[in-house]
Amino acid sequence: MARAASTKGPTRIQREKTEAILEAALEVFATYGYRGSTLDQIAAKSGISKPNILYYFDGKETIHAKLLARLLETWLEPLEHLSDAGDPVDEICAYVGRKLAMSRDYPRESRLFANEVLQGAPRILDELAGPLKTLTDKKSALIQSWINAGKIKAIDPHHLIFSIWATTQHYADFDVQVRAVLSDKADARFEQAAEFLDTMYRATLTP
Amino acid sequence: MARAASTKGPTRIQREKTEAILEAALEVFATYGYRGSTLDQIAAKSGISKPNILYYFDGKETIHAKLLARLLETWLEPLEHLSDAGDPVDEICAYVGRKLAMSRDYPRESRLFANEVLQGAPRILDELAGPLKTLTDKKSALIQSWINAGKIKAIDPHHLIFSIWATTQHYADFDVQVRAVLSDKADARFEQAAEFLDTMYRATLTP
DNA sequence: GTCTATACTGTGATAGAC
């Protein structure tokens, strides 16, 4: 691994190059998936030569793993913030808003994740069956408690969460299709989506 | 192209081999995307040698194009059936049901489409901006007329359609994740989804 | 019509000069 001989850790140049490689790799992996991506593409996009990339990372697999690890750190955060502090309907709608904002601000991360899951999640299946399932079960229990208290309508909590993931990530993963269909009105797609989703989930949840 | 010298069209063997190739290719392309797939994988899965595959198809690109063409034929059918014959809410919920059934019965086709759009739809962008946009606009107008007549609640028709695509295709495209999260209850996922989606869209649409 | 053998290109990775 790249590491200065001193005890001071990576130099500024090292950090910058590592960042440039990961930035370019995110773009490429998000577009072509793991197998469809090449080091040549990452080299071209980052402006760093192929051998130099392999000086900073052990190989293609390592770069991809690093990106996935980073992604998973932040991916579950919006759901973790779902709490019983405020009004249940508002809480869930706020979660929808946070998730939609992530699709708007981090579309490449969303597509990287989509590619991975679409291909059978070979590298993150443990994360899905472990941490993701645990968190989802916990939040489903919270939603169920709201149902039992009569604060929201009776729906299946797990499938409610699936539908939120699906509708919000759709605007990142299928962006090309959304823009093709909306054409001249495409610029306002996230504002329109925010309003539509808020309406739909309020109608679905308000008792 | 493979074609018998006679005027009788493809022989039985030719049809069978062509079908076997397309069947295997669908599996492979749906899993790895276009660039991530190889003729070796298709050859291994179909039991037909690589040169023999290239006797029946001009190349990798041609096989993929054939699969996409087939897909697009049937993909829009459920939406085309949306008509103003019955009760608007029932009509839309029936459409949701048809779309969910397609995710259950043709998950590979759904993933093939998802891979293509995720990668920027380089080979079907014209289809999206043309026929798909035309159909979507037409059905959005129908939905808008229901809104104007006070038969359903006022929501954005285009984004309603997006949400239906997202929620239903999610059960094909993110199947691994859905099963990982539901674990022991995963077998009933489509029945649960059908009920949840019916509840959600009735709540969203019923005035 | 189908197979074996092979040409040619792209890809991940390494060696060694600087």
Add this chain to the structure above:
DNA sequence: GTCTATCACAGTATAGAC
């Protein structure tokens, strides 16, 4: 630490025997 040159292999595709 970074580059040029290059390797070994896998990928698509073709030629030609049968």
